[in-house]
Amino acid sequence: MSTPIPAGSLEGKTALVTGSSRGVGADTARFLAAAGANVVINYRSKAPRAEKLAAQLHEEFGTSTLVVGADLTDGDSVDSMMGAVKDVFGGIDLLFLNASGGMEQNMGEDYAMRLNRDAQVSTLEKAIPLMPAGSRVVFVTSHQAHFIRTTPTMPEYEPVALSKRAGEDALRERIPSLADQDIEFVVVSADMIEGTITATLLNRLNPGAIDQRREEAGSLLNVAEFAAEIVKAAVEEVPPHNERICGDVSSFAPIE
Template identity: 55%
Template sequence: MGESEAKAASEAKGAQRTVVITGASRGIGAETARVLAAGGDHVVINYREKRKRAETLATEIIATGGAASIAGADICDEASTQTLIDAVIERHGQLDVLVLNASGGLERGAAPDYAMTINRDAQVRLVWLALPHMPAGSRIVFVTSHQAHFHGRKPVPADYEPIAASKRAGEDALRAMIPELAERDIRVLIVSGDMIDGTIIVRLLERRDPDAVSARRDHAELPTIGEFAAAVAAAASSTAESGTTTYVGGPDYLAGSASRVSA
């Protein structure tokens, strides 16, 4: 979704939406914030440690006529996550879009269960904490990878296995919530991508297993951060059925699958 489409979606709804994007100080999250802010949304840039980077992004968005604020929180910590939601509601009154972009699992020295903690448990807890403040028509966007979305059906690089398994578990947990969310008229949309060129995850994986990344490049050109962020931003206004998956890149993964329907 380009800037004009994002703006049209926001104007169609009327009032400015409040969008929380986790892990938004860089990469896909930051670019998604730029696109949604250009469309008229107020973007809340969540970060864990990179406050200066988040401030720089917010300043950039405001300087170009958008609306943005920052909110530091470690979503793996329940108290920190509750503080994040409380701060957003105190300032904006409600939360219209929750983009679940933050993820992890390749960090050096991380606890063995860290991948599952951030990619499943933290995502589900954040949704439950946000839910009472999300009005009808709100959307939750879960950002994932083909390696995770197709986990158990397609090969996964060994070093990426903990992330793939835990993000698939996170997606499954969110899908299990769809009936209850539907009663509140809240959609869950999934955006799945091949390895995204330039992201921190791909850079970390390239250091550990460069052949895994080059193998993906051999299949097709990897999507860019901008291309993937545009798909995430589009999902934030999608009228597709809850549970619908948008796929970006990785044509070999999609052989035999409908391009915009969950497999």
């Protein structure tokens, strides 16, 4: 796995990646560790998987890691996570809002909005006191969500897409106040990602959906490729409109 940013370039920095025990979040954590950052690995329910990743990162890169279980929809749980981060590392230089969901069963009708909008804002607000000047926030989303106002998506994904766009909008409203504290904000968006749990669930509900989307787009990023874009968004110059749009978007109508 090639590294998207140079080894040692994040030495002394601390990065918190929500939902990082597997998939895109785990590869994001791996790239950050390879660049020398301290990495906080957040998980909701799979502690052994998160602990295994932390051990791998420490063994491979010598990085300092902290594994913290926290359900982002539970404010007390997030408070505990931030307290642990403060105790161990003192602060957060890079906050990656990667955790998302909404296709799970038996989580309540409003779960997608609670997780993809409300919890994103709450997590940011609880992290800000730990973020020094020069920090950056990266919000991870999909083209299906980012462009949902102008381009319909498959019905099975629509509630998630709408809630993630609502989360993006709510976070964007905070850009001016973040700027006042010298904290930068970037949205990273890509099409469906090969190999993610979301893609697997969508293909189960709508057989052939991923193949069809791949054919329409020409190609789709895999987990590692998207994680590389996310990490680069944390260190490269903030792009126009605070958004890093990955891959082809010819299938999506632009947002006015």
